[in-house]
Amino acid sequence: xxxxxxxxxxxxxxxxxxxxxxxxxxxxxxxxxxxxxxxxxxxxxxxxxxxxxxxxxxxxxxxxxxxxxxxxxxxxxxxxxxxxxxxxxxxxxxxxxxxxxxxxxxxxxxxxxxxxxxxxxxxxxxxxxxxxxxxxxxxxxxxxxxxxxxxxxxxxxxxxxxxxxxxxxxxxxxxxxxxxxxxxxxxxxxxxxxxxxxxxxxxxxxxxxxxxxx
Numbered sequence: 001x002x003x004x005x006x007x008x009x010x011x012x013x014x015x016x017x018x019x020x021x022x023x024x025x026x027x028x029x030x031x032x033x034x035x036x037x038x039x040x041x042x043x044x045x046x047x048x049x050x051x052x053x054x055x056x057x058x059x060x061x062x063x064x065x066x067x068x069x070x071x072x073x074x075x076x077x078x079x080x081x082x083x084x085x086x087x088x089x090x091x092x093x094x095x096x097x098x099x100x101x102x103x104x105x106x107x108x109x110x111x112x113x114x115x116x117x118x119x120x121x122x123x124x125x126x127x128x129x130x131x132x133x134x135x136x137x138x139x140x141x142x143x144x145x146x147x148x149x150x151x152x153x154x155x156x157x158x159x160x161x162x163x164x165x166x167x168x169x170x171x172x173x174x175x176x177x178x179x180x181x182x183x184x185x186x187x188x189x190x191x192x193x194x195x196x197x198x199x200x201x202x203x204x205x206x207x208x209x210x211x212x213x214x
Contacts, residue, residue, distance in 0.1 A: 002029050004050070006136070008127045016139040019146055022053045027061070034065065047072040047207060048173070049140065052147035058160050059150035068161035073170055073204050076151045076178045077144040087141055094138035101131040110171040113205035114212065148177065155185045158192045167202035167212070 003010045005017040005025060026044075034042060044066055046054030051074025058069050080087035113119060122128050129136075154162075164182075166175055182196060202212030 003127075004053075007129065013127070014129060014133065014136070016133075016136040018139070019053065019056060019143045022143075023057050023060075026053060026057055030064070030066070041067040043068045043070055045070040045072065046074065048204065049075045049143065052076055052144060055154060056147045056150040058162070059154035062159045064160070066160060068163070070163045070165070072165045073167050073173065073206055074147075074151075074164065074178070075140075075144050075173050076148045076181070077173055078148045078177050079141050080145045082177065090134070090138045090141060094134040098133060098135035100134050102134065102137065103131045105130070111169075111203055112172055113203045113208050115205070115208045115210045118205070118208045144173075148181070151178070152181060152185065155182065155194060158194045161192050162194045164194070164196045165206060166196060166198045167204060167206045167209075168198060168200045169202060169212075170204045172204035 002025075004022055006012055006015045030042070030044065042065075044054050044058070046052070046069075051071040054069055055071060055074055055076060058064065123130075132140075166178065168175055179198075199206065199212060202209050206212060
């Protein structure tokens with residue numbers, strides 16, 4: 001794994017980069033791994049926003065030499081379509097005050113995982129972004145919108161074997177939009193499979209959950 005631009009230990013932590021930048025970086029990282037491991041099977045795994053980025057990559061690149069993709073709680077959400085005025089407001093205010101930081105502590109109550117130890121570690125992690133700026137929040141909305149459209153394209157005719165892991169107790173990214181997308185998509189592919197693992201007792205950070213579905 002690696003830190004996306006603007007996240008983790010990246011030198012420009014806190015700055016927002018476009019979906020195209022992240023896709024470019026993912027392809028470069030993949031090519032390095034492939035060169036170092038030419039004989040091994042390689043799967044792309046993306047969690048949350050990473051899952052959205054992987055979705056857009058595999059939707060637009062049909063000839064990647066990979067063995068499949070795993071999307072864990074992917075941030076696929078047609079936010080702007082479902083929340084037009086909220087999206088418009090965020091777009092406008094982010095242009096006026098792009099660097100204004102938002103601290104949700106105390107007024108946004110969500111459960112990301114049932115693993116309290118991991119949540120405590122994250123709250124103390126110096127690489128974790130606790131106060132994103134408005135440009136980043138608007139950028140995340142745009143990224144989810146775009147990746148949601150790419151998901152429609154990809155799942156209508158998958159070009160890679162794909163596993164999608166969907167935690168129903170996700171309080172970070174609503175799961176209804178993705179499930180609705182999958183219900184109305186007529187998947188046409190005899191060569192590649194798309195499997196969907198829906199877990200009723202798991203939260204957004206499903207890979208860190210303790211009591212979730214096993």
